[in-house]
Amino acid sequence: MADHLTSKRQFYAKNNNYFFASSLFTGMISFFISTPTTANSVEITQAESGNIPDQTMTVPYDFKVSKYTGKRDHFKLFYDWKWDEQDPFKEYAGFRPGDYHIYLAERTGLNWKNEIQYKKIRLVKPEDRNWSATKEHHQPFNVTHSGKIVGLYMGEWGVWERAYTADYIAANNITHLFYSFVGICDYERPNATENNGLDIQFGKDSRNKAVMRASCGQGLAPDQHDNLKGDLVKIGVTKKQQDFEISPYDYLAYPHLLDSIKAMKKQFPHLKGMLSIGGWTLSDPFYDMVKTPERQQTFIQSIIDTINAYPGVFDGVDLDWEFPGGSGLSPNLTAGYVEDRENFTVFVKALRHALTTEFGSSFQLTAALSASPAKLAAVDLNALKDDFTFINLMTYDLYGAWGKDPAHHTGVYAKPIAGAYNVEGNATDELGNIILYNGQPVSLTKVMRNYSAEGAVKTVQQLYPDFPMAKLTIGAASYSRGWQYVKTKAQHAKLYWHGKAQQWSNSNSKGLGNKGTFEFGVSDFRDVYDHFMQEDTQFLYYDRQAESAYIWQPHTNLNNDNYHYAHVEAFDSPRSVIAKGKLIKKYGLGGIFAWEAQTDNGLILNAMNAAVCNPLQDGGYYQFSQAYAGTVTSQVIASDNKGNPTKVRETLHGSEVFQFDGKTFCDTTSPGNRPPQVNITGPTQAKANTTVTLDASQSTDPDGDQLSFEWKIPSGIKVDNTQLNKISFTTPAVQQDTIFKFGLSVSDGQTNVQRLWSLQVTTTSDPGKDCNKDPNAKNYPAWQPNKTYQSGTKVSYNFLVWQSNWWNSGNEPGKTEAWKLLSKVILSWHASKAYPADSIIHHQGTRYKARWWTKGEEPGKASVWQSLGKHQCFIPNANGF
Structure with a gap:
């Protein structure tokens, strides 16, 4: 089956739709112990950065991805049907999930198609599993200690060539497991999308689109030779789905993985199973689904039916529409970011109500949202603050091999100056509408200057001040994004964000990306760690200002006095994940999640737990160290009259050993006082002479401080005690519909936070005298x-x-x-x-x-x-x- 890592790719740089209002951060986390050696500084202006001539590089004919899976245990779904003469559908053997079982497998090599070959060892046993987080580099944590979210996305496609099933998930170390992804059927209506994103991603000759259509019961499934022969409806694997009903993409893997999640949750009751819908390749139908209430209700009822069909598996739904407002994989599907925003708001509220009615208010509803402010402007988080349990901000894929301007794809802070900032114009949506940020157009220059994880958080703060920071999680990436040939001026070698990625080509293909693990431009963290972060670290660097690791592996045969060339990869490392933990503390965020399970060797997930101050299961604290060939710091030395950096001093320090101690981190990095997170629930409309309750009891303080409440009551309303977290009152009689505005001040003893609540009281009329009567x-x-x-x-x-x-x-x-x-x-x-x-x-x-x-x-x-x-x-x- 095809690899879907790119289902999370966001193509921000390609579409120039980003803006973050983040401040620059140039400091280092002080408690880390490091031993830098010599240093060398250069100065560079914005005009010089990225000003590199283009050329085309030639790569060998056999330039291909590595397919590296490391030394971990391999668990694979194997065809395992035994001939049965009495089987009424024996001609459909191989099209039924029951014909497959999960085996412990041994990797035997690559075939002529560069496909990994495996052989069965035996059926997987409970003791083979990694659920207790003891295999590879995993260490078991007390994951519920901090009360923070530690989430993990799991791609269903891993059961095939990657030989990674749910049996390898470190269930002990996560609070939420996101099953990724189910799709949305869309084939029969006029102008149906037919999930064409699968064609765009994998090519029109691939089997992927046929598999999705067959899963929806709208066509025949392909056999191993891609012949369409499997009638899944006839043999009872699926039923014919309506347009906008959901369906698993991989109908063979789906029930096996869901069975594993159910067993996993039984062993680890703290774990929440989340049904994630859409993703990069399967988001096309979202655009039209949200346009009408009828389509929304078809979709919602299908979600409810799916959850009920697999009791004990799912505790929540995760919406992964990439993206409201467009600029996803398939072009020209959006109705514009304003209309998509309104439709999305109505839809989410309808979904939240239906889920609460069916499963109760504790059933969770989340969404994975782009870190781009252009995309965040298309989702009204103020209006949806009470509907979402939390939001996963995809703070990765900020840069990648779709663009020639390289930088940190998952940096915590933005670079002061980089070649990517040489852009003109304002940010627009896919239809050319100028995107307004707090009512004003946003220049692309300002966009690119603040592209970072902190920028995403601050964007939410500024656009949606009512949305609780405790409902935001930020993302870690257990993979790199890289370029095979980054060209810089000789004096800027190793400062790759001032360079330019060069096109490569051969008789088979062309591109910008490095070789990668399963696709060009993307390497699994396991691959990066094993080859660049263990004994040989001569190409490993760390940007202390941006908080991001990177590889600079020079092409020495190409270097000259004017230009240097290198293979470059930017990625999250345990060190940068810890830096994201500091960001979580600073803003009082709800936690951290990772994309995605099969690319991590355990070190990223370990660091995620340490970053939110979860101790090890034995009561100790996590520790690690890492050697680097060099580290970089950045200092702004000149700015224009708008405060934009125009010149920077980059200092390249020599070799360094970074050491981390979890206890020191948790004892010494306590942030200053953080404001209360205020949450009010109650009606916005009520009839006269009825009882109304406004409830702020769900308000929280990220520092655990005791909160006090003071309500400001409008004239005409009587409340006995205004200093409670919940007030009740009787609405007055009114001659016409009247809006009453309530104020609430919440204090933690140091900071006061104010909120307004509007209640429209409508007139009551005598039905005997009211002419609106049938x-x-x-x-x-x-x-x-x-x-x-x-x-x-x-x-x-x-x-x-x-x-x-x-x-x-x-x-x-x-x-x-x-x-x-x-x-x-x-x-x-x-x-x-x-x-x-x-x-x-x-x-x-x-x-x-x-x-x-x-x-x-x-x-x-x-x-x-x-x-x-x-x-x-x-x-x-x-x-x-």
Whole structure:
């Protein structure tokens, strides 16, 4: 099966859609012990950086990826069917998951196609597994000690050529395991995407698209010779799925891996299993799925059905749409970042409500979001702060072999000056719309100058001040991104971000990337560690300012007095992961996660636990050391009148040994006081003379300080005690719909955080005098908020007749588009409701018609509303929406 590491690739540099408002960080983590030797400094301006002439390099015919898997145990899914004359579907042997089993395997070599060959040893036994985190470089931690999230994505494709199944997951050392990925069926409707991202990623002749279609029951599955012969519906492997229902991509691996996760969770009850949907290659249908409520409900019901079909496996859903606003793998699918943002908000709220109704409020909902502010601007985290359990910020893939300007792909801090910053214009979405950052266009120069993990966090802070920092996790990458030929000026050798990647080619292919492990430009951390970080570290460097490791392996036969050439790879190492831990402490983040399981030898996951101050299982603290051929520090020595660095002094220090002690780290890197994380829940609309509760009891303090609360109550509302974390009151009678604004101040003794809460109180009317009343309503059952309604169901509510537009529960008729009004009356205008063009409403005794889509614009005051004269109760064929 094909490798899917690129399902997380974000192609930021290719699309120029990034901006981070991060400050530059030039210091070193002081408690680390290092022994640098000699140093050499150079000065470089922004104009000089990256100003390198292009050329094409020739590589040998057999230039190919290494397929290195290391000395770990190999667990592989093998075809294992025994001939059975009584089998009614024996001609379909090989198309059924039951025909395969997981074996301990031995790697025997590579065939002429450069494919890894394995032989079976025996079926996997419980004692073979790495769930207790004792194999390779894994060490067992007390993962729940810190209360922080330690998440891990697991790609299902590892069961084949990589020979990496869930049996090798260090379950003891993680809090969340993200099963990656299931896809979305989309084949029958007009202009269906047909998951064309698979063609773009793997080529139109690959088997990948046929496998996905077959998993959806929309076509035949390919055999080992790519002949389409497997009718999965006929043999009961799957059923025919509707468009926008979810489906596993790899129907053979899926049930085996889910069985392993269920057993893993039984042994380690702390572990949460997460169903991750989409990813880089399978995100195409998201764009159209969110456009209509009907499609959203099909998708949501399919998620619920999938979770119920595998009890004991999943504790949450992870949305991995890459990306709202576009600039993902497949072009021109977005409706624009503004519309995608609105659709995504409505969809997430509907999904959260459905998951809570079906599984309870503790069932988790997460999303993996791009670290690019252009993408973050397309997801309204303020509006969704109560809907998401947490957000995984993909703080990696910042640079890669899709672009000629190299830099740290998962750096904690941005470089002051780099060749990548020589760009012009403003950031735009895929349709050319200028992206607004807090209402203002953002220049690409400013974008690139602040491209980092800290920048992503600060972007969320600035765009979405209501979103709790404790609901953010940042990502570690257990793989490198690199270039085979980076060319720098001779005096800038080893300072690769001032260079330029050169195109290479041969008779088979061309590109920018280094050889890589399973694809050009990407190396597994295990591969990097075994070849560059153990005994021979002569090409290993560390950027102390950016907090990132890198390889500089010179092509000495090409170097001359003017230019130097090198194979370069940038990557997360245990040292940079610890630096991300300091970032977690600084901002009070919720934790850390990694992409992805099969590329790590245990050292990245160990460092993730140490970074959030989880002790070892035996009560001790994690320690490690690492030797480097050299380290780099950066100092800004000139800036322009806008504060942008224009000149930097780069200092290349000599060999150094870095040492880490977990106890010292956790005892001495306590941040200063962090502000409380305020979380208010409650209704935003209520009728007069009803009881309302506003609840801030879920507010937390990242330092564990005791919180105090003070509510500011608007005139007309009576609250007995304003110094509680939860207040209840009765809404007053009002002559017309009225908005009451509440203030809340939360203090930890040092810092006060203020929040506002708006509550619209609507009038109550006597149904006997209210003309919005249908005498036929008594013939239908009353709507119940806790009941689930199928499409087409008719109910009565507020003396009117309504019909369900799709499967829904808890959606109040008249307040959402889940219900269609059948009664031929005109409803009153509500500020919180959206109205399409031509909608007719009444407001303060007058009928109005919407000229175009509107929300929150009051009739009689806004030009969007056309007056139709005095209000009448019953209008034939009136549109209440």
